[in-house]
Amino acid sequence: MGRVQQRSRGTGMFEVKEGCLWAAPEKVGKRGRDSARGANALSQKGQSLLLVCKSNLERECIFNGLVMNGLKLAVICRPFIDHGEVLEDVAAVMIHIGSKRLADPFFSGEMQAIIDKWRPVPVVFLAEREEWAQVVRAMEIGARGYIPTSVDTRVCVEAIHLATAGGMYVPASMVTKPAAVDIDEDVLGELLTAREVEVVHAIRLGRSNKVIAYELGMSEGTVKAHVHNIMKKIGAANRTEVACMLHKMYGNMQNEN
Incomplete structure (x- = not known):
């Protein structure tokens, strides 16, 4: 494990590990601690990851990658969130948002509604955009992780496990990038x-x-x-x-x- 640093941006204390930021459950603030307690309790009950990805090919590739790299949860695959479906065995939700921008108030509002619906089950985003503004907005609406598609599959698996334990994951490299202003x-x-x-x-x-x-x-x-x-x-x-x-x-x- 790397050294612990205090960052001026983010949710507080982060631990740097293999080029990534790992926010431990006790270090993510009051709202994070409340979510962490719920996530910890739920992770003991839930045994599945709900993987949401619109593309059939990408969804199958992600499924195989997670299973082959040690994911400790069964994987339920869906092309979209069905608000009428009741899934009681879910420990975490991972949504592939592709290149969508969370700065779009309509899209971020839709994602926040999903996060609120699933709370206290942790929701993490898998995304193509590697922008700090995306990470900040993801945290603001309650996501428990922001995973770029550029990371290794094993890192993705660890990020999911961290979310079920009440932690939060974002890549450290994205914190050092200047925010886009164009x-x-x-x-x-x-x-x-x-x-x-x-x-x-x-x-x-x-x-x-x-x-x-x-x-x-x-x-x-x-x-x-x-x-x-x-x-x-x-x-x-x-x-x-x-x-x-x-x-x-x-x-x-x-x-x-």
Whole structure:
């Protein structure tokens, strides 16, 4: 086991082991301790891992990889979460979210609803994106692990075992990566038009509609129309809520160029 470090980002004390961060049950905060107690009790009762992956090929490969690398749980495979299905023997849930972005409020809301439904059973994400913002958002909505698809299968198995013991796993390499601030590469680039992205960037910098109109060479009425469309797409009630949601998603960007 490696040395214990205090990180400024994350849930508190983490233990560095083989290039990964392992948050022991007693080190993940009050909410984590509450979840840990539930997870510990449930891991003694539950004997199965619920593996959720939409792709048949990937699901079969993951299943075989876990079984061949020492997973101590039976594996139940599903292409999606069936909210009407009752599974009483589940010790952990692993959801393959692919390249989906947790910064997307609609997708993260869907994932949080699943996590809340399964609580205190720990839910971990298997994901293609290796971004710190993804890890932070996963922790915020209650996930007990964020496993990139680039890790070794044995690490994935250990991460699942850790989650059933009340711990939390994220790769240490992702903590050292700077958070992405280029909005063109962010989820809003997928939700909004190029012009709306420019307006969002200006809103994040605290610009008024009048200033945005001047800087982008459009009328103030056009800016208001863009803001209205943005509100509809991200589920905000007004311009102030747009700014608050952007701040919550991406942090305070007032010090950008």
